[in-house]
Amino acid sequence: MSRPATGGPAQRSAGERRAPARGRRALTSAGALTLVAMSATACSGEAARLGMPEPISEQGERVLTLWQGSWVAALATGAIVWGLIIWAVLFHRKRSDELPPQVRYNLPIEMLYTAVPFVIIAVLFYFTARDETYLEKTTANPAVVVDVTAFQWSWQFDYPQHNVSVIGSPAAPDENPGNKPVLVVPTGQTVRFNLHARDVIHSFWVPALLYKKDVMPGYNNKFEVKLTKTGTYEGRCAELCGVDHSRMLFQLKVVTPAEFQQFIDSKKAAGGTQ
Structure with missing residues (x-):
């Protein structure tokens, strides 16, 4: 009596179910390591200033706050982009001869990736212009x-x-x-x-x-x-x-x-x- 061929539909479907589970575990581990590294570096004042000297004036405090906010925005944007890249690599790595779903001329998606960068740039521009105005302001009678x-x-x-x-x-x-x-x-x-x-x-x-x-x-x-x-x-x-x-x-x-x-x-x- 011949044995059933290995790698049948049941085994393949089980393997396909295990692959996303492994991908999720890897993604969770990577996220945990990132959080540990960020929390460890944030314990020191030097790391919190992100390379800036300790400010000695009210104007310097404003510059430091703008610098930190820019870093937070950059890190958040980078985390989202890298998260999407890792998600695509882990969960869409199955080889197939089929053409994946196309999203050309998808108006909601095109509006999203046009509006989001515009909002980010507008927010950064607002805070930069606000702080620059504050730093350049002079009074009528300085002490x-x-x-x-x-x-x-x-x-x-x-x-x-x-x-x-x-x-x-x-x-x-x-x-x-x-x-x-x-x-x-x-x-x-x-x-x-x-x-x-x-x-x-x-x-x-x-x-x-x-x-x-x-x-x-x-x-x-x-x-x-x-x-x-x-x-x-x-x-x-x-x-x-x-x-x-x-x-x-x-x-x-x-x-x-x-x-x-x-x-x-x-x-x-x-x-x-x-």
């Missing part, structure tokens, strides 16, 4: 005004409200860091920076502010910040401006209002310049 003058290859910081100036000279990063001019500003008060250049284009950049601004000859740029944390932070020129561009360094020193007044008084006692 502290600093005229920042860039020149090859250092900085001058003038406080016109107090007739006080800090004038720097080029300093090699490792040889003589004490020559770096120090820009002293208070916390909790609106500080305006008026930016000027004597010679070529420079750029005023303090990474902890999460913001930089070009300093151009013949054009006055300005921006305002309200600082929230005390400390000393490194600043530099972020625009290639000549042979000693790398020496164009300064420090931003954020102090309490009382300490700022002491700084102004000491500079006045010393003749108003450093």
